[in-house]
Amino acid sequence: MPGSFATDTTMTLLTRLRRALSGTPRTAPTQPRPRSGAVSARRRPPALDPALIARCQQRLHELVLQLQAAGQWPASRPVPGLEFGQRGKAAGTAHLGRWLIRLNPVLLAAHPQRFLGEVIPHELAHLLVFARHGRTRPHGPEWRQLMQQQFGLPPHVTHDLDVSAVSGPQFAYRCACRDHLLSLRRHNRVVRHQARYLCRLCGQPLAATSDAAGATPNHQHGITETTHHTK
Numbered sequence: 001m002p003g004s005f006a007t008d009t010t011m012t013l014l015t016r017l018r019r020a021l022s023g024t025p026r027t028a029p030t031q032p033r034p035r036s037g038a039v040s041a042r043r044r045p046p047a048l049d050p051a052l053i054a055r056c057q058q059r060l061h062e063l064v065l066q067l068q069a070a071g072q073w074p075a076s077r078p079v080p081g082l083e084f085g086q087r088g089k090a091a092g093t094a095h096l097g098r099w100l101i102r103l104n105p106v107l108l109a110a111h112p113q114r115f116l117g118e119v120i121p122h123e124l125a126h127l128l129v130f131a132r133h134g135r136t137r138p139h140g141p142e143w144r145q146l147m148q149q150q151f152g153l154p155p156h157v158t159h160d161l162d163v164s165a166v167s168g169p170q171f172a173y174r175c176a177c178r179d180h181l182l183s184l185r186r187h188n189r190v191v192r193h194q195a196r197y198l199c200r201l202c203g204q205p206l207a208a209t210s211d212a213a214g215a216t217p218n219h220q221h222g223i224t225e226t227t228h229h230t231k
């Protein structure tokens with residue numbers, strides 16, 4: 001299709017231009033430079049099966065109905081939005097203020113049952129806890145109780161999905177309250193002074209730590225609960 005070809009070409013040129021201007025990221029000198037096709041594939045969420053998207057939306061509706069029937073759902077809240085653009089190794093993230101759940105399309109396509117059974121309830125529980133209690137510890141007692149009593153699920157903080165398809169270098173950062181991991185893309189933006197990331201829980205800026213680089217927990221609320229401010 002001519003349109004998508006033109007877009008690919010533009011992306012490739014932009015990518016080359018950015019690289020020429022910024023040079024090789026000095027934090028990962030041995031990282032092999034992916035071919036341009038790989039870059040496009042990485043930056044663009046893969047096309048998901050529409051039937052799978054519909055199943056996820058249906059599952060989310062079912063869970064909200066279940067919570068409504070149990071008197072657990074705040075009447076003022078609509079069914080949360082559902083997006084499929086989650087990057088990195090996180091299976092999904094709950095975006096509290098925007099009232100939406102974002103799922104990782106690569107991991108979803110590979111593990112649909114795990115998403116329907118565990119990931120969507122996990123993230124929905126985060127939203128519901130926020131609606132009822134405000135900002136709390138992400139996996140605190142309110143969240144755990146919801147997972148166990150309403151969803152009948154073990155309150156697992158980490159997932160054990162195969163993340164080899166979405167693995168990349170991770171960089172350890174810390175705020176005032178906990179550890180965070182940033183992707184190479186975000187880390188480079190920090191190094192180049194193009195962005196600053198704040199912890200949503202404590203509001204403090206993230207600072208790189210020298211230790212723990214290379215630690216790769218599977219579940220990454222730390223990253224997704226940051227905001228960035230481009231100068």
Ligand SMILES: [Zn+2]
Nearest residue numbers: 122138139221
């Ligand atoms: Zn969580």
Ligand SMILES: [Zn+2]
Nearest residue numbers: 175177199202
């Ligand atoms: Zn913090």
